[in-house]
Amino acid sequence: MRAHAREIFDVAVKAVDAEQCVRQFVSLDGDILRVGDQNYDLSVYHRILVVGTGKASPQMGVALEDVLGDHISGGSMNTKYDHALPLKHIDIVECGHPVPDESGVEGVGRIMRLLKEADENTLVICLISGGGSALAPAPAEGLTLADKQKTTSLLLACGANIVELNAIRKHLSRLKGGGLARAAFPATVVALMLSDVIGDPMDVIASGPTVPDTATFKTCMDILDKYELVDKIPESVRLRLNAGLAGDIEDTPKPGDTALSKVQNLVVGSNGLAVTAANNKAMALGYNTLVLSTRIEGEAREVAYVYAGIAKEIVTSGQPLAAPACVIAGGETTVLVRGDGKGGRNQEIPLSGAIQLAGWDNVVLFSGGTDGTDGPTDAAGAVADGQTIARAEALGLSAIAHLKNNDAYNFFKPLDDLIITGATGTNVADVALVMVGNA
Numbered sequence: 001m002r003a004h005a006r007e008i009f010d011v012a013v014k015a016v017d018a019e020q021c022v023r024q025f026v027s028l029d030g031d032i033l034r035v036g037d038q039n040y041d042l043s044v045y046h047r048i049l050v051v052g053t054g055k056a057s058p059q060m061g062v063a064l065e066d067v068l069g070d071h072i073s074g075g076s077m078n079t080k081y082d083h084a085l086p087l088k089h090i091d092i093v094e095c096g097h098p099v100p101d102e103s104g105v106e107g108v109g110r111i112m113r114l115l116k117e118a119d120e121n122t123l124v125i126c127l128i129s130g131g132g133s134a135l136a137p138a139p140a141e142g143l144t145l146a147d148k149q150k151t152t153s154l155l156l157a158c159g160a161n162i163v164e165l166n167a168i169r170k171h172l173s174r175l176k177g178g179g180l181a182r183a184a185f186p187a188t189v190v191a192l193m194l195s196d197v198i199g200d201p202m203d204v205i206a207s208g209p210t211v212p213d214t215a216t217f218k219t220c221m222d223i224l225d226k227y228e229l230v231d232k233i234p235e236s237v238r239l240r241l242n243a244g245l246a247g248d249i250e251d252t253p254k255p256g257d258t259a260l261s262k263v264q265n266l267v268v269g270s271n272g273l274a275v276t277a278a279n280n281k282a283m284a285l286g287y288n289t290l291v292l293s294t295r296i297e298g299e300a301r302e303v304a305y306v307y308a309g310i311a312k313e314i315v316t317s318g319q320p321l322a323a324p325a326c327v328i329a330g331g332e333t334t335v336l337v338r339g340d341g342k343g344g345r346n347q348e349i350p351l352s353g354a355i356q357l358a359g360w361d362n363v364v365l366f367s368g369g370t371d372g373t374d375g376p377t378d379a380a381g382a383v384a385d386g387q388t389i390a391r392a393e394a395l396g397l398s399a400i401a402h403l404k405n406n407d408a409y410n411f412f413k414p415l416d417d418l419i420i421t422g423a424t425g426t427n428v429a430d431v432a433l434v435m436v437g438n439a
Contacts, residue, residue, distance in 0.1 A: 001435045002383055005366040006419070008281045008326070009380075009431055013370050015277030016426045018059035018129065018194055019066075021269035025192065028067050035190050036266045042071060045188070046121040050075030050090050051111045051180070053136035054129025054206055055371050056194050058085040058092055059425040061127055064192075065089055076114055077127060078107035078135045080373075083423050098156060098376075099149050100137035108138040108175055115180070118187035126180060126189060130196025130371060130427030132206025133166050138175035140240065147234040148172055158227040159336035161297060162197055166207040167215035168223060170252055171244060172237060173207070178253035178260055180209035185259040194269040196371075196429045198295045198331050202265050210263050213252035217244030271330040271428045274370055278328050278431055287326035287435070296331030296432070300345040301352035301403060303333050304365070307434050308356035311363045314436040323362070327434040335375070341407020344375025346430055347382045347418070351408040354384035354392075355399050361386055362437035368419050371427035377409050379418040381430070391415055 025036050033040040042048070048071050050064060057077045065072065065087055075090035084092040093107030118124055139148055151172065155165050170177030181189050191210040193202060203211040220241050224230045230238065243249045253260055271294050282289045292310075296303060307329075314325050321327075333345045343351075346367040353365040368374070368381035389399055395414055402411035412418045 012278040022063035052077035052127030053132035056129035129194040176207035177213035282326040294330035304352035339405030343408035347408035350384035
């Protein structure tokens with residue numbers, strides 16, 4: 001089942017290959033560029049510029065260059081370190097994730113300078129993928145990169161989800177929350193998105209640089225109140241949010257804003273596609289399958305209790321489906337950082353699950369991030385079964401101690417149970433598998 005789990009995961013990742021996703025929605029016939037259900041006559045545009053941000057944006061760029069070739073006048077995109085690819089017409093800037101850095105600021109500067117050249121005869125194509133928020137820091141007036149770094153780190157450490165995190169990012173940025181489209185106006189903008197967000201809300205993917213923003217300054221203050229961070233964030237951030245709340249600072253573009261009137265936004269890949277592919281592969285391997293949800297969120301170690309409970313129920317009652325069984329779930333959990341260990345949500349889920357499943361036969365719990373990098377590690381996730389705890393104890397490893405210290409990586413590494421894929425070239429959140437074999 002461990003081998004099957006990896007096969008299923010690999011198929012899920014391949015189904016949302018960034019190049020493939022772009023090619024499914026973008027084609028060129030003469031001078032007519034087709035993007036989804038819309039056509040663009042390239043003869044009316046003097047320039048085509050490509051900009052973007054995200055872990056998978058370079059792979060999306062490969063596909064776009066293959067389609068458009070020398071029609072592209074120039075471009076620049078930000079991506080994570082070690083994720084760049086050689087492109088002919090588009091510059092790539094590597095920068096920090098999940099905490100933004102100065103290289104990200106420099107890359108955004110390049111993007112903004114390109115957009116200043118855009119006019120009504122310019123077509124701007126924006127390639128957006130997961131990680132795009134952190135990778136495109138553009139501090140708003142009165143803020144520094146350090147202010148944004150500290151605020152981001154505080155939100156990550158307290159377990160804020162991606163919707164909450166991006167709501168605040170948008171209100172501290174010149175680029176996010178419709179800011180890119182505002183900067184490009186009056187150019188025509190086409191944004192292609194690879195979604196890593198539950199439910200694929202376009203205003204949340206990479207903080208929606210080309211999308212009307214549904215969050216407000218009040219939304220941001222409510223989030224900070226929820227996590228008791230109002231007195232911990234930098235004073236400059238607090239002053240800006242309070243000024244926005246008072247109406248002294250213009251909010252992000254909302255629906256109906258003129259600056260967004262010439263924008264096409266299109267999601268070309270999502271977690272749902274990955275989960276569907278996983279389900280099909282599991283069936284082909286002979287498993288009874290169930291797609292639990294593509295909207296799983298919450299504290300990783302707590303979600304693991306649910307997965308372990310499902311596995312036990314299948315073993316004991318054959319419900320909700322009989323063995324051999326594969327229950328598939330997608331989404332994105334969070335980790336409340338309590339210790340100083342190394343890991344990520346897709347390693348913490350199997351670690352917590354292993355404790356619950358200790359001694360149970362014929363069960364496997366697998367969780368992986370489709371981008372191949374779970375948290376600040378080189379692992380996509382990890383795999384556990386009913387014998388994981390016994391094997392660990394034989395090596396002198398305490399699962400409980402490692403869980404308390406958020407140190408799942410150093411628990412699974414000696415067991416050779418980390419899932420190492422390298423950068424996958426895509427990013428549509430996570431895929432988890434609960435597998436039960438015949439007794």
